[in-house]
Amino acid sequence: MQDRVVIIGAGIAGVRAAEMLSPSFDVTLINNEPYLPYYRMRIEEVVSGSSPESLFMHPAKWYEDKGIRMVSGAVLRIDDEARAVYLSDGASLPFDSLVIATGSKANVFPLEGSRKEYFSLRTIEDAVRIREVLASSSSATIIGGGLLGLELAASIASHSGVSVSVVETAPYILPRQLDGESAALLESLLKDKGVSVITGAKAKGADESSLFLEDGRSIPSSVIIFSAGVHTDLSIADGTRIKTGRGIIVDSFLRTSVPGIYAIGDAAELDGRLFGLAMHAREMGSAVASLIMGGSAPYIPSSPSSMLKVGGLDVASFGEMKGDPIVREGERSRRTLFVEDGILKGAVFVGEKAPASVKAMIGKPYGGEDGI
Ligand SMILES: Cc1cc2nc3c(=O)[nH]c(=O)nc-3n(C[C@H](O)[C@H](O)[C@H](O)COP(=O)(O)OP(=O)(O)OC[C@H]3O[C@@H](n4cnc5c(N)ncnc54)[C@H](O)[C@@H]3O)c2cc1C
Incomplete structure (x- = not known):
């Protein structure tokens, strides 16, 4: 058997x-x-x-x-x-x-106030439900400016004609993937796409039409979607x-x-x-x-990388943001390479496609930007 x-x-x-x-x-x-x-x-x-x-x-x-x-x-x-x-x-x-x-599972934490329903996006069933409620909504707020939250915000803004806000507690969006300057560029590009980003802000409560922030501001929100990590x-x-x-x-x-x-x-x-x-x-x-099957090799996780399109914009992050940043800026793009002791530790690209070779170069001696 x-x-x-x-x-x-x-x-x-x-x-x-x-x-x-x-x-x-x-x-x-x-x-x-x-x-x-x-x-x-x-x-x-x-x-x-x-x-x-x-x-x-x-x-x-x-x-x-x-x-x-x-x-x-x-x-x-x-x-x-x-x-x-x-x-x-x-x-x-x-x-x-x-x-x-x-x-x-998605983290959904309790907020003060009278609001009855909150959403999160983890399964196809969640996605179908969110699509249904958006069809009769004028505004949506995403709590969490990480990868998932921004992708979802940009997607809702481009498809449903709903006004979209993102609330992020950190001082800038994608704090795990981007440095502050790259995040600022992405924020302004997202604004052009109809996504309003509110950073350094914490959600406190909500009623059926608005989300209330700890600093007293309120954001019109007929739909509130948590994108605040998983457990x-x-x-x-x-x-x-x-x-x-x-x-x-x-x-x-x-x-x-x-x-x-x-x-x-x-x-x-x-x-x-x-x-x-x-x-x-x-x-x-x-x-x-x-x-x-009887193998004896331990599992060694590969270096983290994220490549995604946020509302049609290329965003990519590889390795760690450690060491000296080497920055090259275009009009609507920015690439940052992080080099420590001559080793390429990480790379971040916003508004331009990351070359396929970058991932393999992380952790190796850095031979100048031309190699990338
Ligand atoms: C909207 C979204 C966008 C994402 N985008 C990216 C991305 O761009 N890049 C990236 O790398 N990652 C992304 N992720 C994360 C990625 O999807 C997860 O890391 C990945 O799905 C994890 O795979 P998994 O098989 O461990 O778990 P899951 O995909 O979560 O699958 C686990 C399954 O187990 C089931 N299960 C749970 N408990 C039980 C039980 N008791 N009995 C039976 N079944 C059970 C769950 O219902 C689920 O179907 C994204 C996630 C989401 C939600």
Whole structure:
């Protein structure tokens, strides 16, 4: 009999692991969403009018052909002694190896005031709901000026004719990806696209028509969407010996504290770090499959990079913003390279496309701008 691998969560990490493990193992992929697995990072396209189906990673037949058994439902409990998972419909599935790939959830924090409904964008169902409410709304405010928030703001501004604001507590947008000057350029480019950005401001309360800031300002907001980070739902580990911190704690072989149980993707915490990026989720899906197949190479996360279009504008960030900035400005573009002790530590591009070669050059000796 083949070893049974059960994978909880059919996001990019879980699907990648299933793809690599099947058909050598008896693979069950548990999907708790009412759609086939899809590219979560593209769900804002559904807000703009695309069909959910256009985001599917693969058609149903692909899973059948690969021998991946897809089971619908949510895992309510893991029994790490009896080595089985229990589903919402009462069914149980025994496993030899278990992969927890349950992703993360959007942070939505309580605000003062009478407002009843807040939104966040994490699933296709969220996207469909946001699209529906925007159709009868005049204004939307996004709480959080990170990658997701800005992408969503620009997309809403360009498609729905709704006036859009972004509220960010940090002094500038994309504080994890950009330096202050690059962020200022992006802010002014976003303003041209109809997105009003309010930085250094904190949401305090809301009623049905406005969002109120701590400094007393109010922003017209018929719709309020939280884009203020994510957290791991740790309840999946309740009643087990699986150790948790901010995520499910794994070692560099993606093993939890219980033998034969692994965690990958957004759900996993490695060396105190949560990842939150599709590239790492996919990498971990591949790595866990290799390890379950008998491989011995530890998982080494690749250097973070983000490349996206915010309302048609290219924004890219690679590596770390450490060292001396070398800046080249165009009329509506800016590139900043960060060099420390002769090594290219990071690079940020706003308003111009980053050359494909940059990612591979991070962490290597910097030989002058011409090389980029
Ligand atoms: C709008 C948006 C835009 C993004 N853009 C980018 C981007 O440009 N670049 C980038 O790198 N990353 C981006 N990300 C982040 C990226 O999508 C995530 O890092 C990635 O999806 C994580 O993959 P995962 O497989 O670990 O988890 P997820 O994709 O979250 O999948 C986990 C799955 O497990 C399911 N699950 C949870 N609990 C259970 C349970 N008990 N039983 C069964 N199933 C369960 C969840 O419902 C979900 O379907 C974006 C995310 C969003 C929401």
